Amino acid sequence: MSRGLRAVMLFLLNRRYIGGRHFPEKNLIKAKVRYLQKGERRDFEKEYSTLVNDLFLLRSKKRTGRSSD
Numbered sequence: 279m280s281r282g283l284r285a286v287m288l289f290l291l292n293r294r295y296i297g298g299r300h301f302p303e304k305n306l307i308k309a310k311v312r313y314l315q316k317g318e319r320r321d322f323e324k325e326y327s328t329l330v331n332d333l334f335l336l337r338s339k340k341r342t343g344r345s346s347d
Contacts, residue, residue, distance in 0.1 A: 282322035283329075285310045303337065 295301045
């Protein structure tokens with residue numbers, strides 16, 4: 279497991295976001311990938327997509343109520 283992915287998982291576990299709470303994925307990834315090198319960033323993206331594809335992390339769209347007629 280790469281350093282960036284470990285940081286994401288620890289963040290989600292420590293804040294108790296795993297288990298039904300919503301957190302903006304874009305903000306999380308941007309914050310954790312900021313300090314990684316180019317090769318580490320590629321490894322992170324590959325491992326993150328594997329976790330999403332294996333349904334370990336669930337992605338869902340949140341409706342905000344704007345223009346949801």
